[in-house]
Amino acid sequence: KCSSLGNAASSEDTGSPPPIANRSDDPEACKHQPSWKPAKEHVMPKDVNHVLENTVLEMLPGPQHANTAVVKTVSLKEKFPGENILSKSFSSHSDLIPGVYEGGLKIWECTFDLLTYFTKAKVKFAGQKVLDLGCGSGLLGITASKGGAREVHFQDYNGLVIDEVTLPNVVANVPLQDDSNGKNEPDGKRQRKSEVGREICKCRLFSGEWAEFCKLVLREKLFVKYDLILTSETIYNPDYYSTLHETFLRLLSRNGRVLLASKAHYFGVGGGVHLFQKFVEEKGVFETRTLEVIDEGLKRFLMEMTFKHPS
Ligand code: SAM
Numbered sequence: 001k002c003s004s005l006g007n008a009a010s011s012e013d014t015g016s017p018p019p020i021a022n023r024s025d026d027p028e029a030c031k032h033q034p035s036w037k038p039a040k041e042h043v044m045p046k047d048v049n050h051v052l053e054n055t056v057l058e059m060l061p062g063p064q065h066a067n068t069a070v071v072k073t074v075s076l077k078e079k080f081p082g083e084n085i086l087s088k089s090f091s092s093h094s095d096l097i098p099g100v101y102e103g104g105l106k107i108w109e110c111t112f113d114l115l116t117y118f119t120k121a122k123v124k125f126a127g128q129k130v131l132d133l134g135c136g137s138g139l140l141g142i143t144a145s146k147g148g149a150r151e152v153h154f155q156d157y158n159g160l161v162i163d164e165v166t167l168p169n170v171v172a173n174v175p176l177q178d179d180s181n182g183k184n185e186p187d188g189k190r191q192r193k194s195e196v197g198r199e200i201c202k203c204r205l206f207s208g209e210w211a212e213f214c215k216l217v218l219r220e221k222l223f224v225k226y227d228l229i230l231t232s233e234t235i236y237n238p239d240y241y242s243t244l245h246e247t248f249l250r251l252l253s254r255n256g257r258v259l260l261a262s263k264a265h266y267f268g269v270g271g272g273v274h275l276f277q278k279f280v281e282e283k284g285v286f287e288t289r290t291l292e293v294i295d296e297g298l299k300r301f302l303m304e305m306t307f308k309h310p311s
Contacts, residue, residue, distance in 0.1 A: 133230065231260050237269045
């Protein structure tokens with residue numbers, strides 16, 4: 001689908017991200033619990049011009065992604081020589097940088113499924129508060145922002161992903177307040193204004209594990225829940241289902257919805273759509289609805305979740 005793009009998911013992949021390594025020394029505790037990683041906000045730099053310095057951008061192919069520039073992962077490879085960023089062997093991904101890596105450095109194919117769905121179903125973002133959960137590249141949130149979302153939050157497990165991929169992608173694509181400068185250039189090539197633009201201000205970025213992320217945002221006195229949670233390729237590991245479900249429960253507004261994209265099954269990790277749907281059904285809080293089945297290559301699903309009892 002996006003073969004010309006270096007950092008897009010490859011069909012030769014197993015289709016499964018690496019598991020989060022666990023910090024606990026107790027092997028039994030390690031087996032089923034996602035690791036604890038404190039959450040933090042990555043504050044938008046005052047001078048966004050610096051964000052794109054030493055960054056190589058490439059345009060996403062295809063007319064539906066017109067004017068969307070993304071960080072080329074190959075340039076990350078140059079930044080971190082010796083690290084196996086584009087490796088197809090997932091076990092080595094977790095050795096990327098000391099610590100762990102959950103797959104956010106490349107764009108996974110379900111992101112493209114959801115982007116296509118946004119256009120096809122004319123998904124409305126205007127005025128909404130949106131969360132791109134497990135954002136990686138942040139393309140889902142960026143699209144929501146371009147579509148007029150009131151506020152967009154991006155969350156990824158890894159701070160490195162936020163700093164090196166999500167943030168530059170946001171800066172390269174989210175329009176600035178005064179966009180008269182370089183109007184005919186593709187978004188990513190435009191001269192950025194020194195002050196943080198209004199549109200970029202409505203974007204906030206966070207790293208850390210989901211339960212910790214919830215704690216961090218819910219600590220805010222005036223926190224308002226999300227109207228829309230977008231999430232792609234985040235249900236690969238059944239060990240995280242409980243935290244993920246809790247995140248939806250705590251952060252989604254009663255009348256909001258989750259749009260989730262996933263492969264049918266993640267080989268090697270064991271998660272997938274049917275297992276997650278079963279988990280959600282057993283909890284009895286959310287209604288799930290299949291929006292689309294993409295039956296090419298590895299079978300993929302688009303799903304909607306809403307509260308069974310909205311207010
Ligand atoms: N959504 C992106 C895409 O489709 O290209 C990235 C998908 S990547 C396979 C899975 C993402 O889920 C990672 O970026 C990671 O940040 C996030 N993630 C998975 N498990 C997590 C957990 N327990 N806590 C926090 N983030 C998690």
